[in-house]
Each structure stands twice: as structure tokens, then as C-alpha cells.
Amino acid sequence: MDRGMRRFFVEKITARDGRFTITGSEARHITKVLRMRPGEQFILMEGKGSRFLVTIESAGRHEVRVSIEKNLPKPPPSPVEIFLCQALLKSGPMDYLIQKTSELGVNHILPFSCSRSITRLKRDRSDNKMRHWREIARNSSKQSGRIAPAQIESPLSFAEMVEKGRKYDASKAILWEEEGVQDLKGLLRGPSRSRRFVGIVGPEGGFAREEIESAEDAGFIPVSLGNRILRAETAAIAMVAIVQYEWGDLRDSSGTTIVGPHSGTEALI
Helix, strand or coil: CCCCCCEEEECCCCCECCEEEEEHHHHHHHHHHCCCCCCCEEEEEECCCCEEEEEEEEECCCEEEEEEEEEECCCCCCCCEEEEEEECCCHHHHHHHHHHHHHCCCCEEEEEECCCCCCCCCHHHHHHHHHHHHHHHHHHHHHHCCCCCCEECCCEEHHHHHHHHHCCCCEEEEECCCCCCCEHHHHHCCCCCCCEEEEEECCCCCCCHHHHHHHHHCCCEEEECCCCCCCHHHHHHHHHHHHHHHHCCCECCCCCECCCCCCCCCCCC
């Protein structure tokens, strides 16, 4: 029942007498886009991972009132916590990256700018861009049924991002197209397995050598994804998928891959 039902997200559920009122964009989507009616049921998710089966009692233009039928179990957490440090990209590729890595289970996305970044986030647009990215992450959490949306951090400079990463107790890697010895799979299959992975992915123009040296000084290991030249957003998605496959929840206990194509009925972006 959980997999086949539509899902909607609110930051916090504060029910009174077993009832809750949904407002904002989710209410508009329920009433204006999907045209759901009283008596229909869906899954309501909140920011900390709780989820409930609810029934629509009334649906107006600006709010939807639901009754909470029962508390649903949370999906199990991934065995690995993934931090993706991503150089800022143009709007379309950045949106796509956030959507797909969120579906794959990345926990935190830390945007940053570096010496070869083409895209710079202007201060007066920062708040709107952050709201937009967080909405994408929320929609992806509904699509994939994950516990909670990926956390999108405020953009940093490369130096600030590396210094923040220095403090993490984690397995740390930076993708570099000039790395000819260490690949990501070899790193993940080595002896230093961790429950936390921090990966840095650069812009389309790659990193300057001094940036790689700075990251190495903070404990990041330069790795490659092989001989193919990938777009930045593709490289980030591939990195997260590989980490989840090797350390995370893209396999069951028998080693069988458990992901597959989705019906797409809940895709909202």
C-alpha cells in the first residue's frame, strides 16, 4: 500500500483530535493539479521522517483538511551517510543533480564556488535559489520514499568547504580527472570502510592543482571514475550511486541490487 500511494510533505505535523490542515504548495498540488477529493487517501510525510496514512476530509482552494488514520513505519536508514560537496553549476544541471542524488539517498549537499566555476550565486538571489533547491529535495524525498529530504547547505567558497570537510570523521574523496592510480571503487573496497562518506565534485572545468593539494591537506583522497569524461552532474550522480552500491542500500543482504524503474506516478518535478 505504501509504495503505490501518493506522498506529500510538510515540515511538521501538529495534529488536533487526529486531524491536520495542509496549506501552501502541497495543498495547491492536491486540489488544483491532482484534483483529489474527500475520501481519498495518501501518505503524509514530515521533516524528521514520520509518516502517516491520512484521508481527505475537505479540500478547499488554499487548504486541505485530513484525518490521520494510522502511523506508518519509517523506512530503514541507509548504512552510510553521504555528504556531496558540489561546485555550483548552471541552473538546469544543478537542479537535475539535486533531484537525482536526492533520490539516490544523499544526506547533505554543500554547494561551493572555486577558481574555475562559471556559475556564481549572487547574494540577492541566494535565498530564492536555496528555497528552490530545497523544494526539489523535498519532492525527490516523496518520489523515492526516503526518510527525510536531503539537507541543502548554504553555498561556501572552496576554502571554506575544504576547511569544513577537514573536521569530518569520514572517508573523504575528491574526483579528479588527472588521477591515474586511485579509483573510487578501489577506495571504497579498501580497508578504511566508514559509515560516513564525503565526496567533492568540481565544475565543468575541473579543479586547479593547488585546489587538489588543499583538499589533500584536509584528508581528501583524489580518485577517478575511469577513462570516460563525464559532465559534472553525471559524475556526481555516478559517485553517489557507486557509494550506495558498495556501502549503502542499493543492495540487500544477499548482495542483490534492489533498485529498479519507478512507475513515475508520483514524480512531481
